[in-house]
Amino acid sequence: MQLRDKVTAAIKVAMKERDSERLSTLRLINAAIKDRDIAARGEGREDGVGEDEVLAILGKMVKQRQESVRAYEEGGRIDLAEQERTEIGYIEEFLPRQLDEAEVDAAVTEAIAATGASSIRDMGKVMGALKSKYTGQMDFGAVGPMVKSKLG
Incomplete structure (x- = not known):
């Protein structure tokens, strides 16, 4: 439904x-x-x-x-x-279950590997991959700095 x-x-x-x-x-x-x-x-x-x-x-x-x-x-x-x-x-009630910190961390690591991101310039690719797969399941405002720290 x-x-x-x-x-x-x-x-x-x-x-x-x-x-x-x-x-x-x-x-x-x-x-x-x-x-x-x-x-x-x-x-x-x-x-x-x-x-x-x-x-x-x-x-x-x-x-x-x-x-x-x-x-x-x-x-x-x-x-x-x-x-x-x-x-x-x-x-x-209509949103999917929110991912916990460990799951978000694993998703970020997976997205970085999947996109082949190696520097901060690839942050947009990583965020795009996360948004396409995890919309509604994580706070992208909080995920951005996490991606930045892993790429930086």
Whole structure:
């Protein structure tokens, strides 16, 4: 079952259960996917976005909410921070399991070997290989410095 189908099914369940908080977040996910579909059609891709792009959308939504949590906590708005954490939980239900540090390290080492990267100039190749294989499973903002240190 594709992610967008899982989201649609979850929306129906949330409606039946009258879970307005979950429903609101699921509708935001659906709207983000549809916005990206419209943009893709404008670029000439009639079938809209694929699974990888949907994963990227969900990852971006999680990252936005994590930033909001930090901002709310700094501002002393713990209630709003908790609401954002709840939304993160709803979104993460659709993301694949996050890799732990050892798995990320092994994936980086494997990607460096697979691309034949030998210097910092090859970082783009390595990151591209990781993104194509592990979208939604790791934080690429944290992986970048790791790749840099292994190549540098």
